[in-house]
Amino acid sequence: MAAAGTAQGPAGKYVMSGQRRGVLTLTPKGDLWRVSLSGGALSDGAATAADCELEAEGPLRSGRIEARVVPFEGTNISLGAADLAARPATAQVILDAETASVSTDFQGCGVGADLSGRYVRQAPGAISEGDSVADLSSALPDAQLTILDGYPWARFAIERGGKRLVVVQFDGENEELADGRNSQRAIGAKVGWSALKPALRVVKVEGGAS
Secondary structure, three states: OOOOOOOOOOOEEEEEOOOEEEEEEEEEEOOEEEEEEEEEEEOOOOOEEEEEEEEEEEOEEOOEEEEEEOOEEOOOOEEOHHHHHHOOOEEEEEEEOOEEEEEEOOOOOOOOOOOOEEEEEOOOOOOOOOOEHHHHHHHOOOOEEEEEEOOOOOEEEEEEOOEEEEEEEEOOOOOOEOOOOOHHHHOOOEEOHHHEOOOOEEEEEEEOOO
16 A cells, blocks of 8 residues: 555645646545545636535555545535436546646536646645645644735735744635734734634745745
8 A cells, every 4th residue: 555655655635736736635444545636726816716626535556546536515516426426527546656646537627627637745734735724723723823914915924833834825815814804904913723714725835934
């Protein structure tokens, strides 16, 4: 099972960035592997032209996971058994060291969104494009965020243990605060993850010194 070329095997998070962004998570599930994909196509600014997601399961053989899309409840898409009976779909993951090549015939994505492509494994705890606030709050529950900029695209410094990790921008404009406050009026404030809407996703990551 160590097809990904490391002692931990292929389990973990992989990221695709560039004109298209995507996150692949591989999780062992008994004799099968759970393939979780989410992503979209970037347009101008921080907006996302279209989001897509899918969940699939299949066996790992010779560095390849041949998975069938399964029913799931996602953030932007939900798929039932009846939907899949009418239009079944598959996802293939080919593992090579720290990379994963994904191809899928899933047709539930919006125009401009495509989950197929090359993904690179991320180190545990790494922050990358495509991560949601819910993902980050689970991985880094003790982190604090400082609001650096507001309009038109808010920027947040993520800090942990007194050290700045990165500066991020989410796929919203300047209304990211969950309580309805405009982040433009809260520049300099330190907040926790609960201050942001959990479905927001990272669209830009800068070095911690930014």
